[in-house]
Amino acid sequence: MAAARLPHSKMGKMKTDIVIIGSGIGGLCAGALLAHSGYKTIVLERMPIAGGRYTSVKYKGYTVPTASWMLLYGKDDPVYKTLQEVGAPEIEMRGAGTPMARYRISGNIYDWPEKGALRYLLSVASHDEDEVNRVMTALGQAMSEETPSNEISFRDWLFQYTRNEAIHSIFQAQIATWCGMNADELPAGEFIRALLSFRGKSDFRIPKNGLKDIIDALEKVIKENGGEVWKLTAVKQIVVQDGESRSIIAERNGNEMEIEASVVISNIGPKKTIELAGVGNFSESYLREVNEKVRPSVGMDYLFITDKPLLDFPGTLYTTDTRRKVSWSVPTMMWPEHAPNGKHLLHGFAVPRSTLDYDPKEEHDIFMQDLMDVFPDFKKCGGQLLLRRNFCGEWPCTRAWQGYDVTQETPIENLYNVGDGAKPEGWIVGSGAAESGRIVARKIMERIKPWGR
């Protein structure tokens, strides 16, 4: 029998220090830090589960991420730091070990060595030491002396030093995998900042039950500190008066409720924040900035079931010589319990040639050709599709292209944006979303005291 939606009843009212709209990793990091510091925090989530694009669920017996797979920076990751700072118990996680990655370049497969990895891969792709030196010197200078401008794309920046497509393809594979973008879309300066943020810190980790373990831990901290994480609660409006956010109106169990809050943190993306707060409350220039800047990064994501693992290591294989530059992994090499006994998962992720204009069906055909090319034994190994997904629009790879984020502050007092539309410079994807939450939590703690203190 269908569950009928209840008609609206009289509006309930509440008061709190902090309301967070959306329980993504940005919202939950901010929420856990603030709740742990004594702020009464209420997180409102429209979906039946918390975590947004940064959690995992059981689907047909397999552990499947809602989008994000892993913690990127190991113990330096903003998510990990948050868990530590709020005293969450240690979460069991595994990394890929060595080699962390392999690259298929012109038909051959090479391990990513622990030291001098980039130079090694460029040498393999180039066979011209002068060319490799030119690129490595330029990258070194960009990282240590003058960061290139964001007005030029990374691909155009690299063209100054090489036109070798095999070299370009190595970078394209990394940029597609880690940013959901193409090298001709990513600002050069931002790529260099991302490389710097990764330097010495890249340490990918996956928890035992997927990222759900992290979301559960953050949610627990919020609740143990007097806060709430309400699911199936959709915020309909941010009430703004005299340039300041006062409250939110949400729908929960068919009832409308108003929650008055000292601060409202929006984790639903800068465009939706404007929609809920009312376009009329923002200046023309802010509206223009958000409209021009905030465009989603995208990705075609595939999960296949196989009878045998199609890779013999738990890290990532980047194929730089396929039609799309695809990243492949077998998550069950790291955690066999992510599939039923005797089964394995194969994960593939690719970015369309343009993130602004693509035909998903066409990309699907290209992806399937790449799959058969890289894994000719796919069918023999019982390969079958578990799930294909197109991450874009309102459920994207990131809400803003790397380097095109808006600031966490909004023109409305006590209204902040967190999440992957408000990533700080150099911080990528979910880690960037988490770092935005940490920044906002710090700003609030500097400005406002919790109630009754």
Next chain:
Amino acid sequence: MAIIVNAAKCIGCGSCVLLCPEEALDVSPSFVVEVDSENCTECLTCLDCCSNDALGEST
């Protein structure tokens, strides 16, 4: 009553697919969600999962 998909709005992100308690949804090769009406219990969970306002109920 049945679940209806607005093909123009659905992006095929699979968010509803993962959370349907009956495994009654799937993403088609053209990245539009398909409902298996045999298995759908009309619990409406999927409506709460869609960020793109692509799902509705018909009477």
